[in-house]
Amino acid sequence: MNAVEIEEAISKLAEQPFDAEEFPFAFLEAFGNKATTIKRLRSGASNKSDVGGVLQTNNIHLMVAENGAVVEALAALKASPATTKARAKFILATDGKDFQAEDLNSGEVIVCNYPDFPDHFGFFLPLAGISTVKQIRESAFDIKATGRLNRLYIELLKDNPEWGTADRRHDMNHFMARLIFCFFAEDTDIFTEADQFTATIERMSEKDSSNTHEIISELFRSMNTKVADREKEGIARWANSFPYVNGGLFSESVDVPRFSKIARSYLLHIGNLDWKKINPDIFGSMIQAVADDEERGALGMHYTSVPNILKVLNPLFLDDLREKLEEAGDNARKLLNLRNRMAKIRVFDPACGSGNFLVIAYKEMRAIEAEIxxxxxETDRRSEIPLTNFRGIELRDFPAEIARLALIIAEYQCDVLYRGQREALRDFLPLDAMNWITCGNALRLDWLSICPPTGTGVKHHADDLFMSPIDQAEIDFENEGGETYICGNPPFKGTRKQKPHEKEDLQQVFGGLTSKWKNVDYVGAWLMKAALFNDVCHAPFSFVATNSICQGQQVPITWDLLLKRGFRIRFAHTSFTWSNLAANKAGVTVVVTGVDREAGGPRWIYSGENRREVANINPYLTEHNISVVPASRRPIFSKVAMDYGVYYSKSGGLILDSKDKDTLRQEGLPLHFVRRFLGSTEFINGKERFCLWIDDNELEEVSKYVGVRQRIESVRRDRLETDDKAVNKLAAKPHQFRERKGDDASKIFVPIVSSENREYFPAGLADATVVPTNKAFFISNGPLWALSVISSKLHLSWIDTICGRLRTDYSYSNTLGWNTFPLPSLTEKNKADLARCAEDILLAREAHFPATIADLYEVKDGEAMMPPDLRAAHDRNDEVLERVYIGRRFRNDTERLEKLFELYTKMTTANDLKRTNTRMKA
Structure with missing residues (x-):
């Protein structure tokens, strides 16, 4: 369950008559507990309570108290030995009138009337496995409103299916934006009476909902008509009391979808919520899912926390503004200069979604201005920070509309906070028609037409509030001397997940810059567009991006282009999880990079809560002096080649589990036709998987076995049924995989993926009975000294920096990890010593059979659980290898990388020089 579903479930529970016997189970069910779990608790099989309550291990201890005895019941729960033994996170007591709960980890307490406990649902989100943050827990209204609007949206589409088509989807989205504005306006005194919009609909529309759409349409028409013109336009008297809103929000069609009785009921219920509590920081990013069929299943997950947004905005420009405020003190002239500077700062988000970054930037700047x-x-002074300085591009029209609406709401809320309700209302209506949120493809639009260089005429402007056509008339607008900052959270898509039109977008951006544009992560296009923008207008930029953009092949493509154009990283946040509101959902692992062309000045690397100043930040987000390490098809510093394992797509019939293998053996199939088929998972976790391994001259022999024959035939069919012509050709040899390799008598086996928590990358040896899948690499007849190198901390520090990641796990690459690893020339003694170290590591593992690699290299609570003899073998291996490099052990990974980067630069430069001299002699 996600947060919206949980809020709806407990709201329904609170609205029902209190059932003392049923409440504990209904409460747990509302947080996503399965029927089988509830059944076991109800029967007492898993209920460990010692005070007559319900105790769910590792979660919560609940009790229904006698009338008036809630305080005593909560104290009994807290003192209960069972609560401690079961490691309960929460205790909860209620008598159906009062409600009290405590978070036993933080000590935070909830005390409220029973009907109000859904307002605190965020307090209990950990019960559903949702790791939450303060901002989420304080946004109960936003989550509640999102769920209610979603139900209304779905109900309206049931009765108005044409409004869900491509032709009318914009009308539907525009209608929802209008509703949100009206709900906000009637609760914040923007409309002259409290609940004016909702009350008018309830009073004037029929209870059977037959004319609800007509009433709403007339209200919209009134708000789009100047008061002086209303009589001429025939506005109904009951709609005449609404103010003139203008700004394009109610222009265009005032057509409204028809309402069923259920939809009308939803509308009135939504209107009765307290819309003063709306938080534009979060609401917009959640509500955008309402209008997206694909995203509605993830409703309520589209939350970007303010702290994460500030990881971009603070070091980009907000910290500098705050420092200047601190320096100004009470100096009136310096304060005025700072305020004038801020009035000209433009914040541009070319992937703005529902406007989170723009809203936060606006609110933070208003806070600084208020202090000035x-x-x-001059506390009653009207703000000089215009919304027109906060500009965005968004592909979909509904988030674009919500972004503009969120900015309007943020502006009003800031005016109320810093200037007072009266001044805020006086300046709010009519709305300004100027709109700087453009709906379109940011990778196809000219950013300079939307956010042009300072001191030039703006040529991209919308005539109404929410529509931004590309062909717009030129208007005059000057921002002489102003600053521009580009920021945002562009879409994440790796090269293999991109659709054809997204590949075309990449070609549009990179086509004239590199022939490798097909291999660029989608987010890389925003980095490149921002760099091209800087050719005309100085505009430091900072984006959230998947950490892959600073790893592997992305660095030699995207970052190499940026570096050659003179860009450098000013600040960076190393990998962290960009999570959402979903229960048990792993967030994407991201980095933040801030980029400019300015020489000198401090540079900052952020890691968690720590910040350190450095002289340089390379594209791998370390401080070492290295530019890029391009992939190499061949080993640069040795002659030992590492190859991919066997690719097995459309070969399912050739792959066996233990049961399949035994079945074929019972048919009489000789054992030599079956090999172990291992990838990363099988190697590390000791899992068994097998494959058929048949030479061409053996096909006739194995065809007499029915099970084998059927499997070969299934592969042939699979390969013929695909549209891939290359795979169709492989149907001629259905008894074999696409590649015939890896069955060497001896090979070094290297998994592709390994947990980031392991201290070493766990390679090993394999014989002819093992065939590596393409989820692993292998070195055919590899020398043991190579295994020593791969198993070292020195090599791990290299692949940790240079190779890509799978989320945060190590992801090995032969072209980047092995082929580029700086290896000095080894003497025969060096090789013999390292080979002995590799043998010792293998023998130490063997001594703990049947423990798996996962068991031997396990890390618990941050502490490695390696057996002492295995750790000693690795320590010895590290010492022998590191002495080859510097004559002693390295002190830490920073020193290791410094040496490796130094060697790489020196050795590649020498190789380049050698090749140049060779060509010149030729």
């Missing part, structure tokens, strides 16, 4: 006005004794 306070120090200058």
């Amino acid at each position: 006005n306070e120090r200058r004794n």
Whole structure:
């Protein structure tokens, strides 16, 4: 369950008559507990309570108290030995009138009336496995409103299916934006009476909902008509009391979808929520899912926390503004200069979604401006920070509309906070028609037409509030001397997940810059567009991106282009999880990079809560002096080649589990036709998988076995049924995989993926009975000294930096990890010593059979659980190898990388020089 579904479930529970016997189970069910779990608790099989309550291990201890005895019941739960033994996170007591709960880890307490406990649902989200943050827990209204609007949206589409088609989807989205504005306006005194919009619909529309659409349409028409013109336009008297809103929000068609009785009921219920509590920081990013069929299943997950957004905005420009405020003190002239500077700062988000980054930037700047006005004794001064300086591009029209609406709401809320309700209302209506949120493909649009260089005429402007056509008339707008900052959270898509039109987008951006544009992560196009923008207008930029953009092949493509154009990383946040509101959902692993062309000045690397100043930040987000390490098809510093394992797509019939293998053996199939078929997972976790391994001259022999014959035939069919012509050709040899390799008598086996928690990358040896899948690499008849190198901390520090990642796990690459690893020339003694170290590691593992690699290299609570003899073998291996490099052990990974980067630069430069001299002699 996600947060929206949980909120709806507990709201329904609170609305029902209180059932003392049923409440504990209904409460747990509302947080996603399965029927079998509830059944076991109800029967007592898993209920460990010692005070007559319900105790769910590792979760919560609940009790229904006698009337008026809630305080005593909560104390009994807290003192209960069973609560401690079961490691309960929460205790909860209620008598159906009062409600009290405590988080036993933080000590935070909830005390409220029973009907109000759904307002605190965020407090209990960990019960559903949702790791939450303060901002989410304080946004109960936003989550509640999102769920209610989603139900209304779905109900309206049931009765108005044409409004869900491509032709009318914009009308539907526009209608929802209008509703949100009206709900907000009637609860914040923007409309003259409290609940004016909702009350008018309830009073004027028929209870059977037959004319609800007509009433709403007339209200929209009134809000789009100047008061002086209403009589001429025939506006109904009951709609005449609404203010003139203008700004394009109610222009265009005032057509409204027809309402069923259920939809009308939803609408009135939504209107009765307290819309003063709306938080534009979060609401927009959640509500955008309402209008997206693909995303509605993930409703409520589209939350970008303010702290994460500030990881981009603070070091990009907000920290500098705050420092200047601190320096100004009470100096009126310096304060005025800072305020004037801020009035000209433009924040541009070319992937703005529902406007989170723009809203946060606006609110933070308003807070700084308010402090300036306070120090200058000008607290009632109207803000000089215009919304028109906050510009965005968004592909989909509904998020674009919501972004503009979120900015309007943020502006009003800031005016109320810093200037007071009266001044805020006085300046709010009519709305300004100027709109700087453009709906379109950011990778196809000219950013300079949307956010042009300072001191030039703006040529991209919308005539109404929510529509931004590309062909717009030129208007005059000057921002002489202003600054521009580009920021945002562009879409993440790896090269293999990109659709054809997204590949075309990449070609549009990179086509004239590199022939490798097909291999660029989608987010890389925003980095490149921002760099091209800087050719005309100085605009430091910072984006959230998947950590893959600073790893592997992305660095030699995207970052190499940026570096050659003079860009450098000013600040960076190393990998962290960009999570959402979904229960048990792994968030994507991201980095933040801030880029400019300015020489000198401090540079900062952020890791978690730590920040350190460095002289340089390379594209791998370390401080070492290295530019890029391009992939190499061949080993640069040795002659030992590493190859991919066997690719097995459309070969399912050739792959066996233990049961399949035994079945074929019972048919009499000789054992030599079956090999172990291992990838990373099988190697590390000791899992068994097998494959048929048949030479061409053996086909006739194995065809007499029915099971084998059927399997070969299934592969032939699979290969013929695909549209891939290359695979169709492989149907001629259905008894074999696409590649025939890896069955060497001896090979070094290297998994592709390994947990980031392991201290070493766990390679090993394999014989002819093992065939590596393409989820592994292998070195045919590899020398043992090579296994020593791969198993070292020195090599791990290299692949940790240079290779890509699978989320945060190590992801090995032969072209980047092995072929580029700086290996000095080894003497025969060096090789013999390293080979002995590799043998010792293998023998130490063997001594703990049947423990798997996962068991031997396990890490618990941050502490490695390696057996002492295995650790000693690895320590010895590290010492022998590192002495080859510097004559002693390295102190840490920083020193290791410094040496490796130094060697790589020196050795590649020498190789380049050698090749140049060879060509010149030729």
